[in-house]
Amino acid sequence: MQITGNTLFIPGATSGIGLGLALRFQALGNTVVIGGRRTELLDELVAGHPGLDAVQIDTTDPDSIAEAFRTVTGRHPELNVVIAMAGVMQAENLRDPAFLATAERTITTNLLGPIRLLAAFEPWLEQARNPVFMTVSSGLAFVPLPATPTYSATKAAIHSFTESLRVQLAGTPVQVLELVPPAVQTDLMPGQAESPTAMPLEAFLDEVMLLIETQPDAAEILVENVGFLRNAVANGSYPRVLGMLAGAER
Template sequence: MLSVFIPGATSGIGLGLALRLREAGSTVIVGGRRTELLYRIRAEHPGLDTVRIDTCDPASITAAAAEVLERHPQLDTLITMAGIMLTEDLRDPSFLATAEDTVTTNLLGPIRLIAAFLPALLQRPRATVMTVTSGLAYVPLPATPTYNATKAAIHSFSESLRVQLRGTSVRVVELAPPGVRTTLMNQENDPTAMPLDEFLDEVMSLLASRPDAPQILVERVKWLRNAEAEGRYADVLDALSGLHR
């Protein structure tokens, strides 16, 4: 069974995936910023371990990595789940603060996490780094320009990391969700978003049936993922342009 650290797993897809992996027999450590929320998760879900981490703070990442690896020296999987998604009006110069926060959280955060954990993972006989991007890495939602850009960047970073780690014990997997019914962008009740349990069911099935797949793509995300290759890019972008105005 796996030993998995998931920073940013205190709600939504992250927590759902943590619980599914725990049910499957893995050791799972959930990371998050809010200590009181971590206490509640540990109380409500016996068997989950928790570690405080702020993925926007390099010192916090370094400290959390040391704590996780001390308590779980057999750690073999890192899932870089933490992220934010906010609308921006690029005509208003105040968007810059949101853009900078998004880059720090969604791009620098995962890169710093990988830098902190990769040396230990390379010592394991078999290990995994799972990055989390989005279908919007492939066709952008114009209302969230920096979010889309960070997810596209993480996709590109993942591709390069996979090539550089060829011949090592560490594989790189990209999880690219579609819109899912979570609190991200207030999608909890969005009928166009995928129900969380359905998403998790399909992800767990894909992980089991395709253990060496470089990407985990549920059917609902392929509308975005394959748009350019299938000659649908302009139509999909036009459809997304009417959302969240």
């Protein structure tokens, strides 16, 4: 992926990693369109960051995705990068029947959302200049956090889906990238923004932008902090890492 000269659409960029990436790309002179559900928050962000554009989108709603596609491509016919950032993460007790509503909402947002975004935008990207479709998985795609089983499962599914997508689009100009974050100090989970075990957001963004710049042909964007999860199966540490995530070293 080239780091400049892009027009990007980032659904799920009203806070955290998504907003951080949006502002980093904008600072490099790219045209950036952020997406989110809350129009008042989008308006606030646009007012605070001149040049940023925003489009309302609910990635759990196919009609909203279709409308956002028409709006983004109508305003920005040079669109060439879509980053499927929107996601939710909630703890679940699988012995409590109430977990099912959380699981269904998580699957709709984290898995169906990116798939629907791909279906809407991929034909457009094939005609674009230097096109990129970026998914966002997680280190937990490779070793699950038992407290968030459905989140971890959706991120494993996104990784698998991205691998297949990359193979199927190999004959097209669309580059398929997978961003694989570790725990980052954001509000994704309660208390995560202050967690000493999570990576500071600005440090994460620094490393991600450097990787994109220095490894333009990479398939996965892997900061150093996510390596212990990404490589756990290969290096034989999976049982230990899973035990650590479960809260008890095995």
